[in-house]
Amino acid sequence: MNEKKEIVLVALIFVIAIIILPISAVILTHGTDPYRIVEGRPVADAAEQAGLVVCSETDTTWDIPGNTGGKVYTISDNCENPSETVRIEVYSFESADSRDAAIKAYHTNTIGKARPHGNMIVLGQYLIFIESSGGSLFTKIAEKLNEF
Amino acid sequence: MSEDANTGTGSGSKKIYLGIFALAMINVAAVLSIRNFPSMAIYGWSCIGWYIIGTVLFLIPISLAGAELATGWPQGGGVYAWVKEAFGERDGFIALFCEWSNNLVWFPTVLSFIAATLAFALTPDLTSSPFYMFTVMMIAFWGTTAVAYFGENASTKLSNFGVVLGSIIPAVLITLLGVWWIATGQQLVLPEFTIDQIAPEISLDTLPFFATVILLFAGMEMAGFHALEVKNPQTDFPKAIGISAVIIFLCTVAATLAIAFVIPANQLSLASGVMQAIHYFFDSAGISGLVGPMAILITIGGVVNLAAWLIGPAKGLGVIAEEGNMPPMFDRTNKYGAPVAVLVTQALIGSAISLLYVFLPSVNQAYWILSAMTVELLCIVYFLVFAALIKLRYSQPDTPRPFKIPGGMTGIWIVGGLGAVGVVFSFIVGLMPPAYYDNSIGYVVAVLFGTFVLAVPPLIFLKMKKPEWAEKGKKEVAGNE
Numbered sequence: 183m184n185e186k187k188e189i190v191l192v193a194l195i196f197v198i199a200i201i202i203l204p205i206s207a208v209i210l211t212h213g214t215d216p217y218r219i220v221e222g223r224p225v226a227d228a229a230e231q232a233g234l235v236v237c238s239e240t241d242t243t244w245d246i247p248g249n250t251g252g253k254v255y256t257i258s259d260n261c262e263n264p265s266e267t268v269r270i271e272v273y274s275f276e277s278a279d280s281r282d283a284a285i286k287a288y289h290t291n292t293i294g295k296a297r298p299h300g301n302m303i304v305l306g307q308y309l310i311f312i313e314s315s316g317g318s319l320f321t322k323i324a325e326k327l328n329e330f
Numbered sequence: 331m332s333e334d335a336n337t338g339t340g341s342g343s344k345k346i347y348l349g350i351f352a353l354a355m356i357n358v359a360a361v362l363s364i365r366n367f368p369s370m371a372i373y374g375w376s377c378i379g380w381y382i383i384g385t386v387l388f389l390i391p392i393s394l395a396g397a398e399l400a401t402g403w404p405q406g407g408g409v410y411a412w413v414k415e416a417f418g419e420r421d422g423f424i425a426l427f428c429e430w431s432n433n434l435v436w437f438p439t440v441l442s443f444i445a446a447t448l449a450f451a452l453t454p455d456l457t458s459s460p461f462y463m464f465t466v467m468m469i470a471f472w473g474t475t476a477v478a479y480f481g482e483n484a485s486t487k488l489s490n491f492g493v494v495l496g497s498i499i500p501a502v503l504i505t506l507l508g509v510w511w512i513a514t515g516q517q518l519v520l521p522e523f524t525i526d527q528i529a530p531e532i533s534l535d536t537l538p539f540f541a542t543v544i545l546l547f548a549g550m551e552m553a554g555f556h557a558l559e560v561k562n563p564q565t566d567f568p569k570a571i572g573i574s575a576v577i578i579f580l581c582t583v584a585a586t587l588a589i590a591f592v593i594p595a596n597q598l599s600l601a602s603g604v605m606q607a608i609h610y611f612f613d614s615a616g617i618s619g620l621v622g623p624m625a626i627l628i629t630i631g632g633v634v635n636l637a638a639w640l641i642g643p644a645k646g647l648g649v650i651a652e653e654g655n656m657p658p659m660f661d662r663t664n665k666y667g668a669p670v671a672v673l674v675t676q677a678l679i680g681s682a683i684s685l686l687y688v689f690l691p692s693v694n695q696a697y698w699i700l701s702a703m704t705v706e707l708l709c710i711v712y713f714l715v716f717a718a719l720i721k722l723r724y725s726q727p728d729t730p731r732p733f734k735i736p737g738g739m740t741g742i743w744i745v746g747g748l749g750a751v752g753v754v755f756s757f758i759v760g761l762m763p764p765a766y767y768d769n770s771i772g773y774v775v776a777v778l779f780g781t782f783v784l785a786v787p788p789l790i791f792l793k794m795k796k797p798e799w800a801e802k803g804k805k806e807v808a809g810n811e
Contacts, residue, residue: 188657191794199787200679201435215694222397240596245606248457254596269596281693283458288442289697291365291603293544295639296704297538298370300762304694312765313372318535324766 190231215285220306220330225272226309228326234319237261239285244273247279247288257319268319271311284309339509347561352486353553353570354577359493360549360638362578364500364585364628365443368607371589372598375527380543381583383530387550389547391585391749393575393737395570395719400554400729404563407649408554408642409715416718416725423650425714430643431784432678432707435700437636437680438687440461441467451604451625468681475677478641481666482559485641489634497629500624502580504608507615508588519594541705541759544752547578548708551715555642564732602810604628639653640676647672654800656791695767699776702760706781709757716750762792 186289238256243249252273258264265269274279281304289298301320303310305327312320348356348643370377389442399412407422409429414422441809446468447477449456455643456462479482512518521527532540560566590596593610605625612621648669662671722729763773 188794189659192657192659195787195790196679197785198677199610200431200683203720213571228676245454245609247455279457279655285694286442286687287446287457288602289694289701290439290446291369292361292439293366293369293542295708296432296439296545296701297542298698302694303766303768313539321765328766328768 197211215304216283216306218306220308223253223256223325224330225253225257225270225310225323226307228323230330231326232322233323234259235261237264237267239281242271243259243323244284246280247286248276249284250274250276257323259319266319268323269313270320270323273309273311274307275309276307281307281309303327342675342765348482348486348556348559348566350566350570350573352490353556353560353566354574355489355493356496356553356556356638356642357550357571357574358577359489359634360552360642361547361574362493362497362501362581363635364497364504364631364632365604366546367501367504367584367586367589367721368593368598368604370582370586371593371607371706372595373530374595375523376530377586377590378583380539381529381546381579382534382585383540384543384546385579386416387748388544389550389575389714391745391752392547393571393715394548394745395715395749396551396554397571397733398735399715399719399729400557400567400571401564401633402726402729402731403589404557404560404567406555406558407646408557408648409551409711411557412554413455413714413718418716419653419655420788420792421714423655424785425711425789426643426650428645428707428710428785431787432704432711434679434683435707435784436639436704437471438467438684439701440632440636440639441471441684442687444470444629444636447605447625447632449628451622456587460688464684467684467688470636471680471684472677474637474640475635475673476636478673479664479666479668479670481664482556482665485637488637489510492630492634494629496629496634498577500627501585502772503624503633504611505581505584505588506779507611508584508591511588511592511615516547517592520572520590524665527749534801537759538762541756544756545705545708548712550575551637552638552642553644566734567678589757617767640807644669644672644676654797655788656799658799659796689710698764698767699780703780705760706757706777707784709753709760710781710785712753713750713757716746716753720746722748741802 184225226239229236231300233258235256237258238254241253242254243250243251248270253276255270257270259269275284285302285304287329288302292298298314300311303312303324312328351431370380371379382684387618389700391733403411404417405411407426409420412422413425427785442463445463446457448466449462474488476494478486530536550571553567555575557563565624570626586696591609592614593607597610598607605621605628608623608628609618612618612624647660648663650656650671651672654661659669660669662669664670719735719741723739735745737744761774761777767773
């Protein structure tokens with residue numbers, strides 16, 4: 183094999199191994215998260231449908247362009263004597279672009295080298311955040327949110 | 331030139347040697363990140379417990395392992411040289427390639443952080459402009475590559491200056507504000523300290539976070555890539571690793587607690603990250619005018635963090651090419667001794683990935699898988715390093731190790747074993763899909779497949795390897811560059 187062929191082969195290895203396969207394939211196979219207007223209060227509604235109770239609801243904001251507001255919910259199975267509680271942040275965005283920019287911003291706020299903090303669900307105009315220790319309550323809510 | 335970089339002569343040309351401070355700053359640049367503080371502060375007093383877990387299961391083992399391996403085998407190549415000594419060329423190449431390729435996936439994330447933080451100092455609206463983001467990302471990326479192009483002297487200056495300005499000063503400033511907050515009698519948002527509050531909540535639900543914390547201090551091996559530029563590696567490496575570990579631990583714990591003292595956990599948004607926390611923190615202290623300058627300092631911290639990860643593994647890959655394990659095109663070094671072909675290849679691939687990252691529509695689940703792949707690749711690197719540490723005590727017991735982990739074989743098994751168990755645990759947990767993910771098997775397959783593809787090129791190169799690569803590639807110095 184001459185040097186030119188070697189260079190082509192090496193370039194192919196890098197392009198296939200590093201760009202096309204792992205990155206493009208992952209992005210393309212997952213499709214985009216469509217921007218649509220979800221009516222109501224999806225997290226509170228999902229919690230209710232999962233048999234849980236919203237114990238508190240406060241306003242919050244995210245200092246990022248296009249954010250039109252947010253809520254922080256504390257949800258439990260029983261607000262008086264909870265066996266488990268979960269704190270969920272919900273932010274709404276005015277456009278697909280601003281929401282997508284916020285998704286990117288979230289993924290740059292990592293702990294250590296790579297992992298973003300907690301979990302994020304994209305639902306229409308909303309970005310929904312939960313701590314890593316969301317636990318079984320969040321799994322129940324997430325199942326319901328997937329139906330919206 | 332920095333005080334710690336001395337000149338000497340080597341190979342007939344002026345050679346730059348790194349001193350203890352410069353070596354320590356390389357590790358600090360790679361590991362100490364202001365980004366971690368608000369996310370950890372959410373846990374209040376128990377952040378101390380989480381940091382202790384990360385320290386015991388990773389920071390101490392990797393520091394001790396790095397010190398022993400770097401003093402025993404102070405050749406260039408860092409993890410490549412160490413794993414090669416223990417398990418052979420193939421595994422050494424895989425370890426180094428995993429360290430290098432995980433960077434390629436990670437670059438867009440850190441570049442995006444740099445651009446977004448800088449926008450905070452200018453006008454936050456800029457973050458919604460893909461053109462602004464991409465332009466700043468490319469300036470930071472190619473600028474850092476250009477610094478690496480000018481060799482160790484330029485890199486050392488950037489590292490020494492940048493890490494003090496962009497990582498240590500912000501951490502100290504945050505800590506001092508926390509001290510001032512207490513000293514002036516202002517209300518602490520944390521409950522009164524009791525020893526039991528340090529204990530973190532460990533359960534099935536917190537496993538992903540547990541795994542994240544283990545790798546919180548990834549990068550402590552970075553100084554090892556610069557072994558050829560160290561005059562007295564046997565004495566300087568252990569000191570530099572010790573100094574960097576202490577600086578990283580103290581800055582991280584103190585600044586995190588300072589934030590936890592001042593900002594209520596419910597104000598520490600999971601989503602919005604470090605700058606919103608800094609904004610709140612400085613507002614509370616009545617110095618909101620300093621938010622912009624702080625954003626600039628943190629941007630500098632991001633750049634040196636990028637530089638540490640960009641330069642170290644590239645140097646390692648340059649050593650592999652020099653040994654004839656990659657086609658000669660990768661063995662080009664310039665007159666400053668920088669592996670210019672590897673740097674340019676890296677910059678081109680990183681730019682292409684950044685382009686996809688900025689201009690393709692955001693796909694949350696895809697990003698999650700890519701970050702999981704980064705973690706898995708890092709776990710492979712560290713597992714091989716810890717395994718090499720143990721293996722070399724058996725296969726090369728008589729090789730002089732100026733720094734030796736105390737305790738004989740028991741000590742080596744405790745240190746290597748703790749580190750290996752920690753990273754295997756992180757690897758397994760890295761395969762757990764997030765709660766909302768509806769296709770668990772698809773997730774696991776995607777992460778494993780991506781990890782495999784990013785780890786496998788060394789096997790292809792070694793299959794293609796020809797004897798003339800080693801001769802042909804020998805020191806193709808691009809003298810005119």
